[in-house]
Amino acid sequence: QVQLVESGGGLVQAGGSLRLSCAASGRTFRSYAMGWFRQAPGKEREFVAAISASGGSTYYTDSVKGRFTISRDNAKNTVYLQMNSLKPEDTAVYYCAADLGTIKTMGSLYDYWGQGTQVTVSS
Numbered sequence: 001q002v003q004l005v006e007s008g009g010g011l012v013q014a015g016g017s018l019r020l021s022c023a024a025s026g027r028t029f030r031s032y033a034m035g036w037f038r039q040a041p042g043k044e045r046e047f048v049a050a051i052s053a054s055g056g057s058t059y060y061t062d063s064v065k066g067r068f069t070i071s072r073d074n075a076k077n078t079v080y081l082q083m084n085s086l087k088p089e090d091t092a093v094y095y096c097a098a099d100l101g102t103i104k105t106m107g108s109l110y111d112y113w114g115q116g117t118q119v120t121v122s123s
Contacts, residue, residue, distance in 0.1 A: 001112075002024055002098050002112040003024070004113065004115075005114055006020060006022045006094065006095065006096050006114045007117060009119045009120075012120070012121055012122070014088055015085060016121070017084045018119060019080055019081070020036070022034070022078065022079045022114055023076075023078050024079070029074060030074040031053055032053055032099060033052055033101060033102060034050065034096060034098055035049065035050040035099075035104070035107070036048040037096075038094045038095070040089075040091060040092040045107055047107065048064055048081070048094070049068055049069075049070040050105055051070045051072055051079065052103040057103050059103060059105055061105075063089075067083065067084050068084070070082075090119060093116040093117065094116060094117050094118075094119050095114055095115075097112060
């Protein structure tokens with residue numbers, strides 16, 4: 001069982017930056033692939049970024065490539081999402097997710113989810 005708690009969301013102007021954190025419970029964090037997803041009002045949840053258990057592989061959705069960076073610190077049981085050059089269309093609730101096994105981009109394949117953190121980007 002893994003419990004995930006996101007933090008770091010907030011209100012920022014377009015062009016600004018935020019760093020989201022997702023703290024995980026349990027001793028086996030280093031065995032889990034991690035992902036970040038987001039859901040804007042009235043829209044489907046979408047994949048943002050993912051990182052392998054070792055941190056050696058990362059994937060990004062096209063709309064955030066070059067602006068967002070996913071990373072992890074297995075010693076701290078934490079995964080991060082550094083978000084730069086934020087745009088109003090990045091406004092959403094951001095969720096982290098965990099799953100044993102290989103890196104994946106489909107939300108339905110993740111077993112554990114956090115409660116989400118709101119990111120609002122003003123124009």
